[in-house]
Amino acid sequence: MRVKKNRKEMAEGDMTPMIDMVFQLIAFFMVLINFTDVEQDDRVQLPLSELAKPPEVAYEEPITLQMTGDSEVVFSGELISMDELKLALKREAQIIRAAGDDTQLSDVTVIIRADKGARTGKVQEMIEASQEAEFETFALRGQQTEVKMRTTE
Amino acid sequence: MKIRKPGRSQKIDLDMTSMIDIVFQLLIFFIMxxxxxxxxxxxxxxxxxxxxQTETPPDQIPALTLHMTADADGLLASLKLGERPFTDDANGSAFDKLRGHIIGLVNDEGGPGTASEQEVELDCDYDLQYQHVIEAITAISGYIKNGQRYKLIERIRFSPAKEK
Incomplete structure (x- = not known):
């Protein structure tokens, strides 16, 4: 049988550089972290546009509707049908109306995040569904790109 | 003047283990x-x-209509503003030409870079890929020259969608 050697020797490495690095990393990730819940979905690939500008002030009452490349509606993270979307939007409108205070349906911005391959007709149906629920301000979302166009003189 | 007391260097051994544990936890949290x-x-x-929507007041300029048709794959087949077609060729893409035309239209009304009161209605095929709609809106709504953003026509609406 082997006998364990009782060799207790405390190896003391210098931890300082490692701790420095780890703190740097923490600081980096802390600064970059972003808790605002941006509704970004992997299923949606936004169309590119060099003129899409981020809103200067955050929307007061945003509602995000998304559409995947297969023209399926994603509302609050779930795939739903067009009829369900209509119901959900009407409910949403009722809640805003019931809340009373000064938010009006026309102040609500409906953010449309549609995939670049989505069928336009389906996107329009989504807009019409929101219009039926009496929303009227829309933001068509695109992904910003570098300026690549030749400007016409 | 104060004189520093020399030779009082007592090495204090701190136990770093618990701190490093927490720090790594934090690091993992932020990475995740x-x-x-x-x-x-x-x-x-x-x-x-x-x-x-109320009836268009008589003094308002009638809306321009941008017709976009799609081929079988949903790609852009033709682009027409009113009756005027725009096509891709060596001088630039159809959207570049559309933008050039719109710049001409807007400049006739006011100075360069003024947003026009004109309204554009988008009449798109049901199957057209959404990317082209955004390209068209980009072409209509403005342009960037020398890092400066100029507005063209910002009033845009869609014609009702019709399924084929």
């Missing part, structure tokens, strides 16, 4: 919750319900 957010931007469009 890290999400790259791509820059996104919006085109703001106001579209009231067509039913309660």
């Amino acid at each position: 919750t890290f999400k790259i957010v791509l820059p996104e931007g919006d085109f703001n469009v106001r579209m009231p319900t067509p039913s309660n």
Whole structure:
């Protein structure tokens, strides 16, 4: 049988550089972290546009509707049908109306995040569904790109 | 003047283990919750319900209609503003030419870079890929020259969608 050697020797490495690095990393990730819940979905690939500008002030009452490349509606993270979307939007409108205070349906911005391959007709149906629920301000979302166009003189 | 007392160097051994544990936990937390957010931007469009829209006042300029048709794959087949067609060729893409035409239209009314009161209605095929709609809106709504953003026509609406 082997006998364990009782060799207790405390190896003391210098931890300082490692701790420095780890703190740097923490600081980096802390600064970059972003808790605002941006509704970004992997299923949606936004169309590119060099003129899409981020809103200067955050929307007061945003509602995000998304559409995947297969023209399926994603509302609050779930795939739903067009009829369900209509119901959900009407409910949403009722809640805003019931809340009373000064938010009006026309102040609500409906953010449309549609995939670049989505069928336009389906996107329009989504807009019409929101219009039926009496929303009227829309933001068509695109992904910003570098300026690549030749400007016409 | 104060004189520093020399030779009082007592090495204090701190136990770093618990701190390092916590620090690593924090590090893991931030790495896991890290999400790259791509820059996104919006085109703001106001579209009231067509039913309660009032009749166009007579002094208002009638809306231009941009017709976009799609081929079988949903790609852009033709682009027409009113009756005027725009096509891709060696001088630039159809959208570049559309933008050039719009710049001409807007400059006739006011100085360069003034947003026009003109309204454009988008009449798109049901199957057209959405990317082309955004390209068209980009072409109509403005352009960037020398890093400066110029506005063209910002009043945009859609014709009712019709399924084939």
